[in-house]
Amino acid sequence: MMMMMMMMMMMMMMMMMMMMMMIIIIIIIIIIIIIIIIIIIIIIIIITTTTIIVVVVVVIIIIIIIIIIIIIIIIIIIIIIIIIIILLLLLLLIIIIRSRSI
Numbered sequence: 001m002m003m004m005m006m007m008m009m010m011m012m013m014m015m016m017m018m019m020m021m022m023i024i025i026i027i028i029i030i031i032i033i034i035i036i037i038i039i040i041i042i043i044i045i046i047i048t049t050t051t052i053i054v055v056v057v058v059v060i061i062i063i064i065i066i067i068i069i070i071i072i073i074i075i076i077i078i079i080i081i082i083i084i085i086i087l088l089l090l091l092l093l094i095i096i097i098r099s100r101s102i
Contacts, residue, residue, distance in 0.1 A: 005095055012091055016084055023080055027073055034069055038062050 045058050 005098060009091065009095070012087070016087065020080065020084070023076070027076065031069070031073070034065075038065070 042058065042062070045054060
């Protein structure tokens with residue numbers, strides 16, 4: 001019985017690790033795509049217009065976008081961590097209940 005519980009724990013941990021890795025990879029890909037898009041936008045704006053005002057406005061907009069993206073990513077990571085903690089607590093609770101019943 002204990003072996004089964006240990007196996008279950010290991011499986012759960014592995015699943016969680018995989019989930020975390022997947023989420024981190026997805027976030028990194030999103031960041032890279034956003035950076036590429038921003039660079040392309042900057043290049044296009046520099047090519048089409050050389051006015052200082054437009055460049056300043058664009059830079060401000062880009063900074064705001066980056067800040068928003070960072071905030072969203074932080075929120076996502078926090079949510080993921082909370083979910084994992086809850087899952088681990090539930091798992092612990094289940095193990096305790098099972099061990100009591102034996």
